[in-house]
Amino acid sequence: MDRLINPARIDFVTLRLFCAVAESGSITKGAQACNLALSAASRRLADFESASGTRLLERSAQGVSLTPAGHVAMQHALRLFQGFEQLSSELGDYSRGVRGHVRLWANMSSLTEYLPERLAAFLEAQPDIRVEVEEQLSGETARALVDGLADIGIFADNTPTHGLDVERFQEDRLAVLCSRKHPLARRRKVTYAECLDHEFVGLNRGSSLLELTSRAAQLAGKAMQLRVQVRSFDAMCRMIEANLGIGVLPVGVLRTPVPKSLAVIDLDEPWAHRHLLLGMAAGRDPSPAALLLRDHLLASARVNPA
Structure with a gap:
Protein backbone atom coordinates (compact mmCIF):
# COMPACT_ATOMS: atom_id res chain seq x y z
CA MET A 1 0.00 0.00 0.00
CA SER A 88 -6.59 35.94 0.81
CA SER A 89 -7.10 38.17 -2.23
CA GLU A 90 -10.62 36.94 -2.95
CA LEU A 91 -11.74 37.13 0.69
CA GLY A 92 -10.29 40.64 0.81
CA ASP A 93 -12.39 41.52 -2.24
CA TYR A 94 -15.56 40.41 -0.45
CA SER A 95 -14.66 42.44 2.63
CA ARG A 96 -14.39 45.51 0.38
CA GLY A 97 -17.82 44.89 -1.14
CA VAL A 98 -16.76 43.01 -4.27
CA ARG A 99 -19.31 40.25 -4.85
CA GLY A 100 -17.42 38.08 -7.26
CA HIS A 101 -13.93 37.19 -8.45
CA VAL A 102 -13.19 35.48 -11.79
CA ARG A 103 -9.83 34.20 -12.96
CA LEU A 104 -9.65 34.43 -16.76
CA TRP A 105 -6.67 32.92 -18.58
CA ALA A 106 -6.37 33.54 -22.31
CA ASN A 107 -3.90 33.17 -25.14
CA MET A 108 -2.21 36.16 -26.72
CA SER A 109 -4.43 36.18 -29.80
CA SER A 110 -7.70 36.53 -27.87
CA LEU A 111 -6.26 39.10 -25.46
CA THR A 112 -4.99 41.23 -28.30
CA GLU A 113 -7.91 40.88 -30.67
CA TYR A 114 -11.17 40.25 -28.82
CA LEU A 115 -11.13 40.67 -25.06
CA PRO A 116 -10.27 44.30 -24.18
CA GLU A 117 -13.53 45.93 -25.32
CA ARG A 118 -15.70 43.02 -24.15
CA LEU A 119 -14.13 42.94 -20.70
CA ALA A 120 -14.53 46.70 -20.43
CA ALA A 121 -18.24 46.40 -21.25
CA PHE A 122 -18.69 43.59 -18.73
CA LEU A 123 -16.95 45.43 -15.91
CA GLU A 124 -18.94 48.57 -16.62
CA ALA A 125 -22.16 46.56 -16.30
CA GLN A 126 -20.88 44.53 -13.31
CA PRO A 127 -18.72 46.91 -11.22
CA ASP A 128 -18.89 44.61 -8.17
CA ILE A 129 -17.12 41.76 -9.96
CA ARG A 130 -13.35 41.61 -10.22
CA VAL A 131 -11.82 39.86 -13.24
CA GLU A 132 -8.20 38.77 -12.93
CA VAL A 133 -6.77 38.35 -16.43
CA GLU A 134 -3.61 36.38 -17.17
CA GLU A 135 -2.00 35.82 -20.55
CA GLN A 136 -0.87 32.23 -20.97
CA LEU A 137 -0.15 29.75 -23.74
CA SER A 138 -3.18 27.75 -24.86
CA GLY A 139 -1.91 24.48 -23.37
CA GLU A 140 -1.14 26.12 -20.02
CA THR A 141 -4.61 27.67 -19.97
CA ALA A 142 -6.31 24.31 -20.52
CA ARG A 143 -4.25 22.71 -17.74
CA ALA A 144 -5.02 25.60 -15.38
CA LEU A 145 -8.74 25.03 -15.87
CA VAL A 146 -8.41 21.34 -15.00
CA ASP A 147 -6.22 22.14 -11.97
CA GLY A 148 -8.62 24.81 -10.70
CA LEU A 149 -6.15 27.69 -11.16
CA ALA A 150 -8.44 29.43 -13.67
CA ASP A 151 -12.24 29.74 -13.89
CA ILE A 152 -12.53 30.54 -17.61
CA GLY A 153 -10.02 29.96 -20.37
CA ILE A 154 -9.79 31.02 -24.00
CA PHE A 155 -7.44 29.04 -26.22
CA ALA A 156 -6.86 27.74 -29.74
CA ASP A 157 -8.85 24.80 -31.06
CA ASN A 158 -5.76 22.62 -31.56
CA THR A 159 -5.40 22.41 -27.76
CA PRO A 160 -6.28 19.14 -25.92
CA THR A 161 -9.60 19.65 -24.10
CA HIS A 162 -9.91 16.51 -21.95
CA GLY A 163 -11.69 17.38 -18.72
CA LEU A 164 -13.16 20.60 -20.10
CA ASP A 165 -16.53 21.84 -21.29
CA VAL A 166 -15.84 24.00 -24.36
CA GLU A 167 -17.77 26.22 -26.75
CA ARG A 168 -16.65 28.07 -29.84
CA PHE A 169 -15.79 31.65 -29.05
CA GLN A 170 -14.43 33.35 -32.19
CA GLU A 171 -12.96 32.55 -35.57
CA ASP A 172 -9.30 33.38 -35.90
CA ARG A 173 -8.10 33.96 -39.48
CA LEU A 174 -4.38 33.55 -40.11
CA ALA A 175 -2.38 35.33 -42.79
CA VAL A 176 1.23 35.66 -43.91
CA LEU A 177 3.03 38.89 -43.06
CA CYS A 178 6.23 39.96 -44.77
CA SER A 179 8.31 43.02 -45.49
CA ARG A 180 7.63 44.91 -48.72
CA LYS A 181 11.25 44.06 -49.59
CA HIS A 182 10.55 40.31 -49.40
CA PRO A 183 10.14 38.22 -52.59
CA LEU A 184 6.60 37.21 -51.52
CA ALA A 185 5.42 40.80 -51.04
CA ARG A 186 3.79 41.02 -54.50
CA ARG A 187 1.68 37.90 -53.97
CA ARG A 188 -2.02 38.17 -53.05
CA LYS A 189 -2.31 34.52 -51.99
CA VAL A 190 0.26 31.91 -51.06
CA THR A 191 0.31 28.27 -49.95
CA TYR A 192 2.14 27.27 -46.83
CA ALA A 193 4.44 24.96 -48.81
CA GLU A 194 5.65 28.03 -50.73
CA CYS A 195 6.22 29.87 -47.45
CA LEU A 196 8.45 27.07 -46.22
CA ASP A 197 11.06 28.00 -48.84
CA HIS A 198 11.73 31.13 -46.74
CA GLU A 199 12.93 31.91 -43.22
CA PHE A 200 10.38 32.59 -40.47
CA VAL A 201 9.87 34.83 -37.49
CA GLY A 202 7.80 32.95 -34.92
CA LEU A 203 6.62 32.92 -31.34
CA ASN A 204 8.49 31.12 -28.58
CA ARG A 205 8.20 27.39 -27.95
CA GLY A 206 4.91 26.24 -26.47
CA SER A 207 2.61 28.65 -28.31
CA SER A 208 -0.35 27.01 -30.04
CA LEU A 209 0.37 29.02 -33.20
CA LEU A 210 3.94 27.70 -33.39
CA GLU A 211 2.68 24.16 -32.79
CA LEU A 212 0.11 24.58 -35.58
CA THR A 213 2.58 25.94 -38.14
CA SER A 214 5.26 23.39 -37.19
CA ARG A 215 2.79 20.51 -37.61
CA ALA A 216 1.69 21.90 -40.97
CA ALA A 217 5.34 22.01 -42.07
CA GLN A 218 5.77 18.34 -41.15
CA LEU A 219 2.68 17.41 -43.15
CA ALA A 220 4.07 19.34 -46.11
CA GLY A 221 7.30 17.36 -45.84
CA LYS A 222 9.45 20.42 -45.27
CA ALA A 223 11.30 21.96 -42.34
CA MET A 224 10.22 25.28 -40.85
CA GLN A 225 13.27 27.57 -40.90
CA LEU A 226 12.88 29.63 -37.73
CA ARG A 227 15.37 32.49 -37.85
CA VAL A 228 13.96 34.50 -34.93
CA GLN A 229 11.60 33.63 -32.07
CA VAL A 230 9.95 36.28 -29.91
CA ARG A 231 7.35 36.55 -27.13
CA SER A 232 4.67 38.78 -28.69
CA PHE A 233 2.87 39.60 -31.93
CA ASP A 234 4.16 43.17 -31.76
CA ALA A 235 7.74 41.90 -31.63
CA MET A 236 6.97 39.55 -34.53
CA CYS A 237 5.76 42.48 -36.63
CA ARG A 238 8.85 44.53 -35.85
CA MET A 239 11.20 41.69 -36.80
CA ILE A 240 9.25 41.02 -40.00
CA GLU A 241 9.29 44.74 -40.83
CA ALA A 242 13.10 44.55 -40.58
CA ASN A 243 12.94 41.73 -43.20
CA LEU A 244 14.33 39.09 -40.84
CA GLY A 245 11.76 36.60 -42.08
CA ILE A 246 8.07 36.08 -42.77
CA GLY A 247 5.44 35.19 -40.18
CA VAL A 248 2.02 33.58 -39.83
CA LEU A 249 -0.24 35.41 -37.42
CA PRO A 250 -3.90 36.34 -36.82
CA VAL A 251 -5.15 39.14 -39.04
CA GLY A 252 -6.92 40.78 -36.13
CA VAL A 253 -3.73 41.50 -34.19
CA LEU A 254 -2.26 43.66 -36.95
CA ARG A 255 -2.15 47.38 -36.48
CA THR A 256 -4.78 49.25 -38.48
CA PRO A 257 -3.89 50.57 -40.94
CA VAL A 258 -1.09 48.11 -41.64
CA PRO A 259 2.21 49.99 -42.10
CA LYS A 260 3.16 50.54 -45.74
CA SER A 261 6.43 48.71 -45.09
CA LEU A 262 4.50 45.44 -44.52
CA ALA A 263 2.49 43.21 -46.85
CA VAL A 264 -0.39 40.98 -45.71
CA ILE A 265 -0.90 37.89 -47.90
CA ASP A 266 -3.83 35.46 -47.79
CA LEU A 267 -2.76 32.02 -46.58
CA ASP A 268 -4.40 29.49 -48.91
CA GLU A 269 -4.80 26.65 -46.39
CA PRO A 270 -7.88 25.18 -44.65
CA TRP A 271 -6.17 25.44 -41.24
CA ALA A 272 -5.69 29.19 -41.72
CA HIS A 273 -9.28 29.53 -40.46
CA ARG A 274 -9.03 28.25 -36.90
CA HIS A 275 -11.33 28.80 -33.92
CA LEU A 276 -10.74 30.08 -30.44
CA LEU A 277 -12.53 28.09 -27.75
CA LEU A 278 -13.94 29.20 -24.42
CA GLY A 279 -13.56 26.51 -21.80
CA MET A 280 -14.41 25.75 -18.18
CA ALA A 281 -13.63 22.69 -16.06
CA ALA A 282 -16.10 19.84 -16.57
CA GLY A 283 -17.98 18.57 -13.53
CA ARG A 284 -17.19 21.60 -11.40
CA ASP A 285 -19.80 24.14 -10.32
CA PRO A 286 -18.61 27.60 -11.43
CA SER A 287 -19.31 30.68 -9.36
CA PRO A 288 -22.21 32.97 -10.34
CA ALA A 289 -19.66 35.63 -11.33
CA ALA A 290 -17.85 33.20 -13.65
CA LEU A 291 -21.15 32.21 -15.26
CA LEU A 292 -22.03 35.86 -15.81
CA LEU A 293 -18.71 36.52 -17.53
CA ARG A 294 -18.94 33.34 -19.63
CA ASP A 295 -22.43 34.24 -20.82
CA HIS A 296 -21.37 37.81 -21.58
CA LEU A 297 -18.36 36.71 -23.66
CA LEU A 298 -20.35 34.11 -25.62
CA ALA A 299 -23.21 36.57 -26.24
CA SER A 300 -20.78 39.24 -27.45
CA ALA A 301 -19.15 36.69 -29.78
CA ARG A 302 -22.55 35.93 -31.35
CA VAL A 303 -23.31 39.63 -31.82
CA ASN A 304 -19.83 40.48 -33.11
CA PRO A 305 -18.51 37.41 -34.95
CA ALA A 306 -15.02 37.65 -36.43
Missing part, protein backbone atom coordinates in the same frame (compact mmCIF):
# COMPACT_ATOMS: atom_id res chain seq x y z
CA ASP A 2 1.36 3.44 -0.94
CA ARG A 3 2.40 5.65 1.94
CA LEU A 4 0.23 8.76 2.34
CA ILE A 5 1.42 12.01 3.89
CA ASN A 6 -0.47 13.07 7.00
CA PRO A 7 -1.45 16.73 6.36
CA ALA A 8 -1.47 17.35 10.12
CA ARG A 9 2.32 16.91 10.15
CA ILE A 10 2.96 19.66 7.59
CA ASP A 11 2.23 23.36 8.09
CA PHE A 12 2.81 26.53 6.08
CA VAL A 13 5.83 27.52 8.17
CA THR A 14 7.54 24.26 7.23
CA LEU A 15 6.61 24.60 3.57
CA ARG A 16 7.85 28.20 3.51
CA LEU A 17 11.09 27.08 5.16
CA PHE A 18 11.51 24.25 2.66
CA CYS A 19 11.08 26.66 -0.27
CA ALA A 20 13.50 29.18 1.26
CA VAL A 21 16.13 26.48 1.79
CA ALA A 22 15.68 25.18 -1.75
CA GLU A 23 15.96 28.66 -3.26
CA SER A 24 19.01 29.70 -1.22
CA GLY A 25 20.76 26.31 -1.23
CA SER A 26 21.41 26.69 2.48
CA ILE A 27 19.55 25.58 5.61
CA THR A 28 21.13 28.45 7.54
CA LYS A 29 19.99 31.09 5.05
CA GLY A 30 16.54 29.49 4.80
CA ALA A 31 16.16 29.54 8.59
CA GLN A 32 17.20 33.20 8.69
CA ALA A 33 14.69 34.11 5.97
CA CYS A 34 11.91 32.49 8.02
CA ASN A 35 13.12 33.90 11.38
CA LEU A 36 13.75 30.41 12.78
CA ALA A 37 16.60 29.10 14.88
CA LEU A 38 18.86 26.74 12.94
CA SER A 39 18.05 23.82 15.26
CA ALA A 40 14.29 24.41 14.87
CA ALA A 41 14.63 24.66 11.10
CA SER A 42 16.63 21.43 10.91
CA ARG A 43 14.03 19.63 13.01
CA ARG A 44 11.18 20.87 10.81
CA LEU A 45 12.95 19.72 7.65
CA ALA A 46 13.68 16.31 9.16
CA ASP A 47 10.02 15.95 10.20
CA PHE A 48 8.92 16.98 6.69
CA GLU A 49 11.13 14.32 5.10
CA SER A 50 9.94 11.75 7.64
CA ALA A 51 6.31 12.56 6.86
CA SER A 52 7.06 12.34 3.12
CA GLY A 53 8.76 8.98 3.49
CA THR A 54 11.61 9.99 1.19
CA ARG A 55 14.63 12.26 1.08
CA LEU A 56 13.81 15.71 -0.28
CA LEU A 57 17.16 17.45 0.17
CA GLU A 58 20.70 16.39 -0.68
CA ARG A 59 23.11 17.76 1.93
CA SER A 60 26.78 18.38 1.16
CA ALA A 61 29.65 20.63 2.21
CA GLN A 62 28.61 23.03 -0.57
CA GLY A 63 25.04 23.35 0.76
CA VAL A 64 21.77 21.62 -0.07
CA SER A 65 19.99 20.81 -3.33
CA LEU A 66 16.67 19.22 -4.21
CA THR A 67 16.31 15.53 -4.95
CA PRO A 68 13.85 14.52 -7.70
CA ALA A 69 11.21 14.05 -4.97
CA GLY A 70 12.19 17.44 -3.59
CA HIS A 71 11.46 19.09 -6.94
CA VAL A 72 7.95 17.58 -6.86
CA ALA A 73 7.46 18.81 -3.28
CA MET A 74 8.65 22.28 -4.29
CA GLN A 75 6.16 22.49 -7.15
CA HIS A 76 3.26 21.53 -4.89
CA ALA A 77 4.40 23.89 -2.14
CA LEU A 78 4.49 26.81 -4.57
CA ARG A 79 1.03 25.87 -5.83
CA LEU A 80 -0.28 25.81 -2.26
CA PHE A 81 1.17 29.25 -1.60
CA GLN A 82 -0.39 30.54 -4.80
CA GLY A 83 -3.75 29.14 -3.74
CA PHE A 84 -3.42 30.67 -0.27
CA GLU A 85 -2.60 34.08 -1.74
CA GLN A 86 -5.57 33.73 -4.08
CA LEU A 87 -7.80 32.88 -1.11
Whole structure:
Protein backbone atom coordinates (compact mmCIF):
# COMPACT_ATOMS: atom_id res chain seq x y z
CA MET A 1 0.00 0.00 0.00
CA ASP A 2 1.36 3.44 -0.94
CA ARG A 3 2.40 5.65 1.94
CA LEU A 4 0.23 8.76 2.34
CA ILE A 5 1.42 12.01 3.89
CA ASN A 6 -0.47 13.07 7.00
CA PRO A 7 -1.45 16.73 6.36
CA ALA A 8 -1.47 17.35 10.12
CA ARG A 9 2.32 16.91 10.15
CA ILE A 10 2.96 19.66 7.59
CA ASP A 11 2.23 23.36 8.09
CA PHE A 12 2.81 26.53 6.08
CA VAL A 13 5.83 27.52 8.17
CA THR A 14 7.54 24.26 7.23
CA LEU A 15 6.61 24.60 3.57
CA ARG A 16 7.85 28.20 3.51
CA LEU A 17 11.09 27.08 5.16
CA PHE A 18 11.51 24.25 2.66
CA CYS A 19 11.08 26.66 -0.27
CA ALA A 20 13.50 29.18 1.26
CA VAL A 21 16.13 26.48 1.79
CA ALA A 22 15.68 25.18 -1.75
CA GLU A 23 15.96 28.66 -3.26
CA SER A 24 19.01 29.70 -1.22
CA GLY A 25 20.76 26.31 -1.23
CA SER A 26 21.41 26.69 2.48
CA ILE A 27 19.55 25.58 5.61
CA THR A 28 21.13 28.45 7.54
CA LYS A 29 19.99 31.09 5.05
CA GLY A 30 16.54 29.49 4.80
CA ALA A 31 16.16 29.54 8.59
CA GLN A 32 17.20 33.20 8.69
CA ALA A 33 14.69 34.11 5.97
CA CYS A 34 11.91 32.49 8.02
CA ASN A 35 13.12 33.90 11.38
CA LEU A 36 13.75 30.41 12.78
CA ALA A 37 16.60 29.10 14.88
CA LEU A 38 18.86 26.74 12.94
CA SER A 39 18.05 23.82 15.26
CA ALA A 40 14.29 24.41 14.87
CA ALA A 41 14.63 24.66 11.10
CA SER A 42 16.63 21.43 10.91
CA ARG A 43 14.03 19.63 13.01
CA ARG A 44 11.18 20.87 10.81
CA LEU A 45 12.95 19.72 7.65
CA ALA A 46 13.68 16.31 9.16
CA ASP A 47 10.02 15.95 10.20
CA PHE A 48 8.92 16.98 6.69
CA GLU A 49 11.13 14.32 5.10
CA SER A 50 9.94 11.75 7.64
CA ALA A 51 6.31 12.56 6.86
CA SER A 52 7.06 12.34 3.12
CA GLY A 53 8.76 8.98 3.49
CA THR A 54 11.61 9.99 1.19
CA ARG A 55 14.63 12.26 1.08
CA LEU A 56 13.81 15.71 -0.28
CA LEU A 57 17.16 17.45 0.17
CA GLU A 58 20.70 16.39 -0.68
CA ARG A 59 23.11 17.76 1.93
CA SER A 60 26.78 18.38 1.16
CA ALA A 61 29.65 20.63 2.21
CA GLN A 62 28.61 23.03 -0.57
CA GLY A 63 25.04 23.35 0.76
CA VAL A 64 21.77 21.62 -0.07
CA SER A 65 19.99 20.81 -3.33
CA LEU A 66 16.67 19.22 -4.21
CA THR A 67 16.31 15.53 -4.95
CA PRO A 68 13.85 14.52 -7.70
CA ALA A 69 11.21 14.05 -4.97
CA GLY A 70 12.19 17.44 -3.59
CA HIS A 71 11.46 19.09 -6.94
CA VAL A 72 7.95 17.58 -6.86
CA ALA A 73 7.46 18.81 -3.28
CA MET A 74 8.65 22.28 -4.29
CA GLN A 75 6.16 22.49 -7.15
CA HIS A 76 3.26 21.53 -4.89
CA ALA A 77 4.40 23.89 -2.14
CA LEU A 78 4.49 26.81 -4.57
CA ARG A 79 1.03 25.87 -5.83
CA LEU A 80 -0.28 25.81 -2.26
CA PHE A 81 1.17 29.25 -1.60
CA GLN A 82 -0.39 30.54 -4.80
CA GLY A 83 -3.75 29.14 -3.74
CA PHE A 84 -3.42 30.67 -0.27
CA GLU A 85 -2.60 34.08 -1.74
CA GLN A 86 -5.57 33.73 -4.08
CA LEU A 87 -7.80 32.88 -1.11
CA SER A 88 -6.59 35.94 0.81
CA SER A 89 -7.10 38.17 -2.23
CA GLU A 90 -10.62 36.94 -2.95
CA LEU A 91 -11.74 37.13 0.69
CA GLY A 92 -10.29 40.64 0.81
CA ASP A 93 -12.39 41.52 -2.24
CA TYR A 94 -15.56 40.41 -0.45
CA SER A 95 -14.66 42.44 2.63
CA ARG A 96 -14.39 45.51 0.38
CA GLY A 97 -17.82 44.89 -1.14
CA VAL A 98 -16.76 43.01 -4.27
CA ARG A 99 -19.31 40.25 -4.85
CA GLY A 100 -17.42 38.08 -7.26
CA HIS A 101 -13.93 37.19 -8.45
CA VAL A 102 -13.19 35.48 -11.79
CA ARG A 103 -9.83 34.20 -12.96
CA LEU A 104 -9.65 34.43 -16.76
CA TRP A 105 -6.67 32.92 -18.58
CA ALA A 106 -6.37 33.54 -22.31
CA ASN A 107 -3.90 33.17 -25.14
CA MET A 108 -2.21 36.16 -26.72
CA SER A 109 -4.43 36.18 -29.80
CA SER A 110 -7.70 36.53 -27.87
CA LEU A 111 -6.26 39.10 -25.46
CA THR A 112 -4.99 41.23 -28.30
CA GLU A 113 -7.91 40.88 -30.67
CA TYR A 114 -11.17 40.25 -28.82
CA LEU A 115 -11.13 40.67 -25.06
CA PRO A 116 -10.27 44.30 -24.18
CA GLU A 117 -13.53 45.93 -25.32
CA ARG A 118 -15.70 43.02 -24.15
CA LEU A 119 -14.13 42.94 -20.70
CA ALA A 120 -14.53 46.70 -20.43
CA ALA A 121 -18.24 46.40 -21.25
CA PHE A 122 -18.69 43.59 -18.73
CA LEU A 123 -16.95 45.43 -15.91
CA GLU A 124 -18.94 48.57 -16.62
CA ALA A 125 -22.16 46.56 -16.30
CA GLN A 126 -20.88 44.53 -13.31
CA PRO A 127 -18.72 46.91 -11.22
CA ASP A 128 -18.89 44.61 -8.17
CA ILE A 129 -17.12 41.76 -9.96
CA ARG A 130 -13.35 41.61 -10.22
CA VAL A 131 -11.82 39.86 -13.24
CA GLU A 132 -8.20 38.77 -12.93
CA VAL A 133 -6.77 38.35 -16.43
CA GLU A 134 -3.61 36.38 -17.17
CA GLU A 135 -2.00 35.82 -20.55
CA GLN A 136 -0.87 32.23 -20.97
CA LEU A 137 -0.15 29.75 -23.74
CA SER A 138 -3.18 27.75 -24.86
CA GLY A 139 -1.91 24.48 -23.37
CA GLU A 140 -1.14 26.12 -20.02
CA THR A 141 -4.61 27.67 -19.97
CA ALA A 142 -6.31 24.31 -20.52
CA ARG A 143 -4.25 22.71 -17.74
CA ALA A 144 -5.02 25.60 -15.38
CA LEU A 145 -8.74 25.03 -15.87
CA VAL A 146 -8.41 21.34 -15.00
CA ASP A 147 -6.22 22.14 -11.97
CA GLY A 148 -8.62 24.81 -10.70
CA LEU A 149 -6.15 27.69 -11.16
CA ALA A 150 -8.44 29.43 -13.67
CA ASP A 151 -12.24 29.74 -13.89
CA ILE A 152 -12.53 30.54 -17.61
CA GLY A 153 -10.02 29.96 -20.37
CA ILE A 154 -9.79 31.02 -24.00
CA PHE A 155 -7.44 29.04 -26.22
CA ALA A 156 -6.86 27.74 -29.74
CA ASP A 157 -8.85 24.80 -31.06
CA ASN A 158 -5.76 22.62 -31.56
CA THR A 159 -5.40 22.41 -27.76
CA PRO A 160 -6.28 19.14 -25.92
CA THR A 161 -9.60 19.65 -24.10
CA HIS A 162 -9.91 16.51 -21.95
CA GLY A 163 -11.69 17.38 -18.72
CA LEU A 164 -13.16 20.60 -20.10
CA ASP A 165 -16.53 21.84 -21.29
CA VAL A 166 -15.84 24.00 -24.36
CA GLU A 167 -17.77 26.22 -26.75
CA ARG A 168 -16.65 28.07 -29.84
CA PHE A 169 -15.79 31.65 -29.05
CA GLN A 170 -14.43 33.35 -32.19
CA GLU A 171 -12.96 32.55 -35.57
CA ASP A 172 -9.30 33.38 -35.90
CA ARG A 173 -8.10 33.96 -39.48
CA LEU A 174 -4.38 33.55 -40.11
CA ALA A 175 -2.38 35.33 -42.79
CA VAL A 176 1.23 35.66 -43.91
CA LEU A 177 3.03 38.89 -43.06
CA CYS A 178 6.23 39.96 -44.77
CA SER A 179 8.31 43.02 -45.49
CA ARG A 180 7.63 44.91 -48.72
CA LYS A 181 11.25 44.06 -49.59
CA HIS A 182 10.55 40.31 -49.40
CA PRO A 183 10.14 38.22 -52.59
CA LEU A 184 6.60 37.21 -51.52
CA ALA A 185 5.42 40.80 -51.04
CA ARG A 186 3.79 41.02 -54.50
CA ARG A 187 1.68 37.90 -53.97
CA ARG A 188 -2.02 38.17 -53.05
CA LYS A 189 -2.31 34.52 -51.99
CA VAL A 190 0.26 31.91 -51.06
CA THR A 191 0.31 28.27 -49.95
CA TYR A 192 2.14 27.27 -46.83
CA ALA A 193 4.44 24.96 -48.81
CA GLU A 194 5.65 28.03 -50.73
CA CYS A 195 6.22 29.87 -47.45
CA LEU A 196 8.45 27.07 -46.22
CA ASP A 197 11.06 28.00 -48.84
CA HIS A 198 11.73 31.13 -46.74
CA GLU A 199 12.93 31.91 -43.22
CA PHE A 200 10.38 32.59 -40.47
CA VAL A 201 9.87 34.83 -37.49
CA GLY A 202 7.80 32.95 -34.92
CA LEU A 203 6.62 32.92 -31.34
CA ASN A 204 8.49 31.12 -28.58
CA ARG A 205 8.20 27.39 -27.95
CA GLY A 206 4.91 26.24 -26.47
CA SER A 207 2.61 28.65 -28.31
CA SER A 208 -0.35 27.01 -30.04
CA LEU A 209 0.37 29.02 -33.20
CA LEU A 210 3.94 27.70 -33.39
CA GLU A 211 2.68 24.16 -32.79
CA LEU A 212 0.11 24.58 -35.58
CA THR A 213 2.58 25.94 -38.14
CA SER A 214 5.26 23.39 -37.19
CA ARG A 215 2.79 20.51 -37.61
CA ALA A 216 1.69 21.90 -40.97
CA ALA A 217 5.34 22.01 -42.07
CA GLN A 218 5.77 18.34 -41.15
CA LEU A 219 2.68 17.41 -43.15
CA ALA A 220 4.07 19.34 -46.11
CA GLY A 221 7.30 17.36 -45.84
CA LYS A 222 9.45 20.42 -45.27
CA ALA A 223 11.30 21.96 -42.34
CA MET A 224 10.22 25.28 -40.85
CA GLN A 225 13.27 27.57 -40.90
CA LEU A 226 12.88 29.63 -37.73
CA ARG A 227 15.37 32.49 -37.85
CA VAL A 228 13.96 34.50 -34.93
CA GLN A 229 11.60 33.63 -32.07
CA VAL A 230 9.95 36.28 -29.91
CA ARG A 231 7.35 36.55 -27.13
CA SER A 232 4.67 38.78 -28.69
CA PHE A 233 2.87 39.60 -31.93
CA ASP A 234 4.16 43.17 -31.76
CA ALA A 235 7.74 41.90 -31.63
CA MET A 236 6.97 39.55 -34.53
CA CYS A 237 5.76 42.48 -36.63
CA ARG A 238 8.85 44.53 -35.85
CA MET A 239 11.20 41.69 -36.80
CA ILE A 240 9.25 41.02 -40.00
CA GLU A 241 9.29 44.74 -40.83
CA ALA A 242 13.10 44.55 -40.58
CA ASN A 243 12.94 41.73 -43.20
CA LEU A 244 14.33 39.09 -40.84
CA GLY A 245 11.76 36.60 -42.08
CA ILE A 246 8.07 36.08 -42.77
CA GLY A 247 5.44 35.19 -40.18
CA VAL A 248 2.02 33.58 -39.83
CA LEU A 249 -0.24 35.41 -37.42
CA PRO A 250 -3.90 36.34 -36.82
CA VAL A 251 -5.15 39.14 -39.04
CA GLY A 252 -6.92 40.78 -36.13
CA VAL A 253 -3.73 41.50 -34.19
CA LEU A 254 -2.26 43.66 -36.95
CA ARG A 255 -2.15 47.38 -36.48
CA THR A 256 -4.78 49.25 -38.48
CA PRO A 257 -3.89 50.57 -40.94
CA VAL A 258 -1.09 48.11 -41.64
CA PRO A 259 2.21 49.99 -42.10
CA LYS A 260 3.16 50.54 -45.74
CA SER A 261 6.43 48.71 -45.09
CA LEU A 262 4.50 45.44 -44.52
CA ALA A 263 2.49 43.21 -46.85
CA VAL A 264 -0.39 40.98 -45.71
CA ILE A 265 -0.90 37.89 -47.90
CA ASP A 266 -3.83 35.46 -47.79
CA LEU A 267 -2.76 32.02 -46.58
CA ASP A 268 -4.40 29.49 -48.91
CA GLU A 269 -4.80 26.65 -46.39
CA PRO A 270 -7.88 25.18 -44.65
CA TRP A 271 -6.17 25.44 -41.24
CA ALA A 272 -5.69 29.19 -41.72
CA HIS A 273 -9.28 29.53 -40.46
CA ARG A 274 -9.03 28.25 -36.90
CA HIS A 275 -11.33 28.80 -33.92
CA LEU A 276 -10.74 30.08 -30.44
CA LEU A 277 -12.53 28.09 -27.75
CA LEU A 278 -13.94 29.20 -24.42
CA GLY A 279 -13.56 26.51 -21.80
CA MET A 280 -14.41 25.75 -18.18
CA ALA A 281 -13.63 22.69 -16.06
CA ALA A 282 -16.10 19.84 -16.57
CA GLY A 283 -17.98 18.57 -13.53
CA ARG A 284 -17.19 21.60 -11.40
CA ASP A 285 -19.80 24.14 -10.32
CA PRO A 286 -18.61 27.60 -11.43
CA SER A 287 -19.31 30.68 -9.36
CA PRO A 288 -22.21 32.97 -10.34
CA ALA A 289 -19.66 35.63 -11.33
CA ALA A 290 -17.85 33.20 -13.65
CA LEU A 291 -21.15 32.21 -15.26
CA LEU A 292 -22.03 35.86 -15.81
CA LEU A 293 -18.71 36.52 -17.53
CA ARG A 294 -18.94 33.34 -19.63
CA ASP A 295 -22.43 34.24 -20.82
CA HIS A 296 -21.37 37.81 -21.58
CA LEU A 297 -18.36 36.71 -23.66
CA LEU A 298 -20.35 34.11 -25.62
CA ALA A 299 -23.21 36.57 -26.24
CA SER A 300 -20.78 39.24 -27.45
CA ALA A 301 -19.15 36.69 -29.78
CA ARG A 302 -22.55 35.93 -31.35
CA VAL A 303 -23.31 39.63 -31.82
CA ASN A 304 -19.83 40.48 -33.11
CA PRO A 305 -18.51 37.41 -34.95
CA ALA A 306 -15.02 37.65 -36.43
